[in-house]
Amino acid sequence: MAVETASPKHAEVVALDLVEGTDKAALGRLMRLWSTDIGALTAGRPTPGDTAPELALGNVAVTVTVGFGPKVFTVTGKRPRGLDELPVMSHDRLQPAWCGGDLVLLIGADDPVSVVHAVRRMVADAAPFARPVWRQTGFWNGTGSDGKPVTGRNLFGQVDGSGNPVPGTPEFEQTVWSDEPGWFAGGTTLVVRRIKLNLDTWDELTRSEQERAVGRKLSTGAPLTGVAEHDELDLEKRDADGRLVIAENAHARLSHHSTNDGRRIFRKGLNYVHDTGASRESGLIFLSYQADIAGQFLPLLARLNAADALNEWTTTIGSAVFALPPGFQPGTWLGQELLS
């Protein structure tokens, strides 16, 4: 599972629904098949029966993440704590075509051909058990002009991901990995939100209005109260007129763990564009990882929905939640403990 790694350059998120008759045993067969596929694709080898084996490349960092939607647990039992579809927020304009799903595949790579190939193989192998219900394609640039890794920017131009817990730290471990006893120990959950960004009205703002909406600088991602990207936010600081420098409704204030009883999440965005004829929709495939959706993500979401300055330029049109089983080792398969 590629939770700790940076967002891939190119990715697809595909949700599938189980076809009628896919019971626990059948789901186990699919997970064995997918585990073999994942072993091959992430090592740059074709899958068994691959119809385009030359498209499997070894130097493109293919990653594959698999998740189970809430309905799977009506077949298997043992549902992880807090794994329920999110309630509809007042600012949401959800389109059913971008919502829900019984399984998710999140496939990333350095090159889009490899992503399309891996998705094609895994969706084909799933056909007797599950069929796609939505597909989202996204991209992210986590490399600076000097070739070194950087946080990356969304299509508003904001540095996005600075406030994340850092992989390898106790903070990260507590935020992301479940400590529930049983099959889900060491697993996590994934929220996928498809968020439309209104670039036309955003572009009408001045730079300082754009910066106030988040509470961070566009140039470096630094808090408006600091100089470097990873400086701590000073949420008390006021300007000469007595106004809070990081505004009351600034996104970074309202989502900060210190104003949310310590609640944290781990976010990894993918930018998207969706063209219909001459018109273009732009947005963010917002991906959030946490041990417990109801305990960590939902209170944050509700708070942002009520007061976030960014709401004026963003509209969520898709939403889905999944449990990601712990990673598997050679000789075992994905979800083995749940499904056998």
Ligand code: HEM
């Ligand atoms: C289109 C929608 C969104 C955009 C453009 C956006 C953008 C940003 C930006 C630019 C930052 C500051 C830099 C950073 O720390 O990464 C940030 C921080 C953050 N956002 Fe969002 N965000 C969006 C939606 C959400 C949603 C839906 C949630 C959760 C429900 C969320 C939770 C957070 C959190 C937890 C932080 C870190 C705060 C901190 O600890 O400093 N964001 N976001």
